[in-house]
Amino acid sequence: MDDLWPLAGLRVRSGDLELRYMDDADVHALARLAADGVHAPEAMPFTVPWTRGTPTEVARSVLTYQWGARVSASRDAWNLELAVVRDGEVLGTQSLTATAFPVTRTAETGSWLGLRHHGRGVGTRMRLMILHLLFEGFDGLRATTSAFDDNASSTGVTRRLGYAENGVDVLDREGSPATSRRYVLDRATWDARPAEQRPVVELDGVPAARVQLGI
Numbered sequence: 001m002d003d004l005w006p007l008a009g010l011r012v013r014s015g016d017l018e019l020r021y022m023d024d025a026d027v028h029a030l031a032r033l034a035a036d037g038v039h040a041p042e043a044m045p046f047t048v049p050w051t052r053g054t055p056t057e058v059a060r061s062v063l064t065y066q067w068g069a070r071v072s073a074s075r076d077a078w079n080l081e082l083a084v085v086r087d088g089e090v091l092g093t094q095s096l097t098a099t100a101f102p103v104t105r106t107a108e109t110g111s112w113l114g115l116r117h118h119g120r121g122v123g124t125r126m127r128l129m130i131l132h133l134l135f136e137g138f139d140g141l142r143a144t145t146s147a148f149d150d151n152a153s154s155t156g157v158t159r160r161l162g163y164a165e166n167g168v169d170v171l172d173r174e175g176s177p178a179t180s181r182r183y184v185l186d187r188a189t190w191d192a193r194p195a196e197q198r199p200v201v202e203l204d205g206v207p208a209a210r211v212q213l214g215i
Contacts (some may be wrong), residue, residue, distance in 0.1 A: 006208030009072060012082070012129045012137075013202040017122070018080040018093055019129050026083040027066045028091040031059035036116035045112075045151045069095075073139055076100060076213025084113065084126050091117045094126045095132060102214050105141035107134055111154075124157050125199065131161070132201040134192050138215055143185040148178050158183050162193070 003010040012019040015056040035055035039045055045143060050061040072079035080096040092113035109130055113122060125157065134140040145163065148171075163183035170177050 002205070002208065004210045006169070006205065007080070009205035010080075010082070011202075011204035012133050013204070014125060014129050014132075014199045016086050017125055017129065018085045019126065019133070020085060022066065022083045022093075026085070026090055027063065030083060030093055031062040033060040033092070033114040034062045034092060034112075035125060037138050038112055039115060043150070044174055045148060045154065047171055047173065047180075049104075066093075073098075073212060075102070078213055080213075082130070084111075084122065086122075091122060092126075094130045096130055096171045099139070101140075105139065106144060107133075107138075107140055107142075108144045110145065118153065120201065123153060124160065127157050127161060128199055131190065131202060132199075133206075135187060136201075137203045137206040138210065138213075141187045144182065144189075146182045148173070148180050150178075155181070162189050164189075192214055193199065 007021050008023070008098075020026070034051065035058050038051050038058075044051075050065070051058055053061070066081060067080045069079045077099045078097065078101070082094050082096075084091045084094055093111060095110045096107050096111070098104070098107040109127065111123070111126060111130075131143055134143055144166065145154075145158055146169075147158065151154070163185045165181060166184040167182040167213045169180045169182065171180050172178075
């Protein structure tokens with residue numbers, strides 16, 4: 001598929017962790033992972049509560065979303081969903097979405113890990129890897145993200161990596177108001193990171209991906 005759909009060859013590697021464009025097997029593994037749990041039952045880290053329902057319903061929500069994301073790869077707007085993989089096992093997903101990226105050079109990151117993979121430092125590593133792809137591979141200028149105030153793990157990673165707060169939204173979360181904070185990381189802050197805080201990252205398939213995404 002690499003010649004017809006260059007994004008299929010995109011790979012971001014660091015140590016034993018890999019971010020890769022999902023094939024059918026990865027999407028199926030991701031759906032089954034979500035069916036086993038993504039967060040504690042009393043929590044809801046997402047604006048759309050797709051993790052509610054039976055295991056089968058949750059898995060089907062993942063399949064529906066990921067199949068839809070595959071076609072969101074135009075030059076004007078794209079939703080790049082990458083599987084987070086270690087030793088052949090899919091641990092979660094790391095996304096990069098953008099609108100008019102060749103003009104704005106701004107993209108939004110999002111992610112989730114299967115519940116059994118929480119608390120092992122994977123979240124920080126995969127965020128650094130997707131930021132490396134954005135800034136070093138795609139020549140981005142700004143990375144944005146957001147999280148509800150009670151999503152301590154996501155907020156912790158964001159602040160640890162040097163993002164600045166960029167506004168507050170009050171959103172409808174399962175019928176109740178919830179505060180969501182926006183964050184931004186600019187290129188200057190990224191470039192100023194000390195060398196010892198930068199993992200060694202290898203990029204594959206970037207030149208062809210840039211052409212498909214219009215960069």
